[in-house]
Amino acid sequence: MEIKKLLTELCGLMSVVGFEYHDEEKLTALVAPYFDEHEYDTVGNHIFIKRCGKENAKRLFIDVHYDEVGLMVKGITDGGHLRVCMLGGLDARILPASEVIVYGKETLHGIVLMKPTVLMDGKEKEKLTAVPELLVDVGLTKAEAEELTPIGTPIGFEPAYTELRGGYIAGKGMDDKCCAIPVMAAVAVLDMKELDCDIYFSMSAREEVGHRAVSSAVFRIRPDAAIVLDVGFGLAPEGKKPDDADMKGGPIVTLSALLDKDFTDMVIETAKKAEIPCQPIVDAATTGTHADEIVYAAGGTPTVLLGVPLWFMHTANETVALDDLKYTAKLLVAVIREKFGRKDG
Amino acid sequence: MFTELKKFVMADGVSGDEAGISAVLAAEIAPYVDEVKTDAMGNLIAFKKGTGKNPKKVMFAAHMDEIGFMVTFIDDKGFIRLSKMGGINYGAAAFSEVVFKSGLRGVIVPDANTAPNDFGPNKVYVDIGARTKKEAEKKVKIGDTCRLTPSLAKLMNGRVYGRPIDDRIGCVMLFEAARTAKHFENDVYFVFTVQEEVGVRGAKTAAFGIMPDYAVAVDIGGSGDVPNCAPFAVVLGNGIAIKIKDGMVICHKTMVDTMKKIAEETKTPYQLEILERGGTDTCMLQQTGAGCIAGALSVPTRYGHSGVEIVDMGDVAGGVKILAGLCEAELA
């Protein structure tokens, strides 16, 4: 498996929250070969299933959210510029003069407009333009824009990727699609005949607008255990320990009263035994991830939460270390074998 | 439609205490459906069986509850303290008349020396004219609800104002759709939900009981044409609004496209709505169980949650056409 290529192809897919169907065929082409079956459910979750072949096998639910933050057209000015609203908690500081892709009836390049500082007075300069006041220029007249980029048109970042020194990859959509790479790598390595569980890998929808879809998948599948993977804050200048994780320090294992204590302890023990670096980090009461829903949905599921450290969250240049993806894949393999390995030899 | 709206507006139904409005709606809609029932939560569900070859389960939801108050405490002098039910604006409610289910009237007043910005729970009280706690307790019990006195009147250009138009106007639209649909291709559930104003509670259990294939919430929205308001593309009188997103939901593309298509086929003017804050029953309809194809119609509304909510009956009529169209359409 060529991780770098797969990572940029997967993260490069357009999956702005609410529009998870946009690149469905491309997604299927990338992920389905690693699995036996693929379902696309009513609320937008893509679920890939790998079976162990045993009847009444246990069901392991692995969640990675497929959606990403973006913008949406909410109005068109007389000048033909697009008024936008945020989809998910985009880092609004990066927006002025950003290059974006407008997924209208045609796919168009757009640039976020900004008032140059030379035209501003002192006070105005110190403030960030609020998103409701931001406009996107796509070079169209009002009439053309109403036709090509009507209200409701999604806007995303350009899928362009850069490799930094030391094995870091930067670009849009790493949150949370980069976490799919270790899952696929793990499934490629695991011999399902040695396991007592079917794997339901949910690339879930609508996480960025309040975790709206994953419980529907849980309701249908009724898993026996769940592993949630989401990105976590990588330590950067002015970030702080013990909340942030070291880049290349291995996957974050979240310690939380919300999660299953025994399962979490087992993950840490397994990492220790297999000598895979990992970073236990406390998020005491609530995690802000899909785990918050999965634990309680449809009768409850014992859940653990793993994280990949990431720099520059919710920008067009989210950055992850390839090493962390590899460690995470290894840990997944070890944990799944430990928890669901066939005991009968 | 004005007659029905007036009837629905006058019936009482503060969140959690919707028996009054529920009885009125049940009686009005019964002739046009096969079955009317109430679920454990209090949602009123009117069901009409479809005759199509491949009928889908379609659920329409309009909330029948309204914002109001609940009595929490009566002091020695007979003054009554309240807890708000729903997003009431204490500033807009102060110095107004309230009415209890028994018909008892009172006035809602802020504590002396309270600045308007500080009006809030336990900073306002109701004066019913009682002289002692005992006297008040004869008329009012802890847990009783009251509401701003209802009203409805016509303005220019087919516009009406009053309260609670939120969301009795949606109830009117469901009723009118049941009455005017030419035939029922689909199994249609007209659901009048409870407790929307206190956190979209009723729609969740109603949807769980029905498990619809398609669901549409009908509620009031905003209007971006009043002086000095933030930019908002939907305006009063330009047609019913088909919701694309609000603060709690991004509607299903299939639902948005289906409603647009019906609007275009019936030459009904429509607008597309994007609300950045707030939510309606829609999010619960979409999330319940294994999920469904959910969307919403919003009636463009000025001054929502005040005593003077304004809607345009032309927009309302357009919404009815789309709902009727969904009853009649062959859905995939």
Added chain:
Amino acid sequence: MNTEFLKSLAKVCAPSGAEKAAASIIEKEIAPFCDEVKYDKIGNLIAKISPKNGAPEKKMMLVSHMDEVGFMVKSIDNDGRVRIALLGDVDTRTLSGRRVTFTNGVCGIVAAKPIHVLSEGERSKPTAVKSLYIELGTKDKAETEELIRVGDYGTFEPKFVEMKNGHLAGKALGGRSCVALLCELIRTIDKEKLKDELYFVFSVKREIAKMQFGAETAAFTLAPDFAVILDATASADFDGVKEYDRGAKCGGGVVLAPADMKTIYDRRAFAEAVSFCEENEISFQYPATAAGAETEASAIHKTGVGIPSLSLGVATRNLRSGAEIISQNDLDATLALLKHLVK
């Protein structure tokens, strides 16, 4: 009500996420009286009692959470001191200078910047959690790590103080007294006369709940026709607090709320409970304000097709502190109403 069992419950250290210690003593206490006792997938303890005669008419669920507020070890400083994150809405004013206990029995003192170096402004404010640490007396990080590790759980020091006029004080006493009430009910139920099937749920993760509650997973699986939720109700029944802001009165009887911030309770069940108390001279009270209050019913009543719910509260002073205060009179009143509710 006999308080011996409550005493042993109050001494258990079982914050949200680490409820096993509480669960095991409850299980032991009730197992002989139940038809079935089991745990669900997230750790709720569920006990079933069926009627002896005939098929059950309805399914009723009675809920009390067994967890308590507490904290989790977030990090360990190089000098061996322990930094914590809170579990639940702990009243942070009450932390500084308190004795605390970890689930493995290790004890420590919560400390902060010493008073002689505080500025005037700092003196009048509660200390932020991130500035607090736990002193174990260890000399460095390595020694601390021999005792506890990151992710370990702790609570206020267990205590059980009997005061005048039937008042009791200790950590987690409001919630645990509700657990004890349900256990007492289980011990005394007449199965011969019972008509409904009863499920007693001792739930997890209540104190860390934001939108969702541990009890809702049990409600989803059991799908009962009716639910009674017992929990502590905040009380500030003393001078200096306006009468309509006092919450419930300690010693004022079982608390019956028509609604709180997140739930409107079943209007019929509420009215029936009120008239039963009136007719049988069981002391009861309404909480004087709904501000801030919520119970597990907020999730339970919206579960599945909807579950009509009723809330019974035990008035608790100093809620979510190391010394909650309750009145035995209230426990007796609550038990009397509970016995009437199970049919």
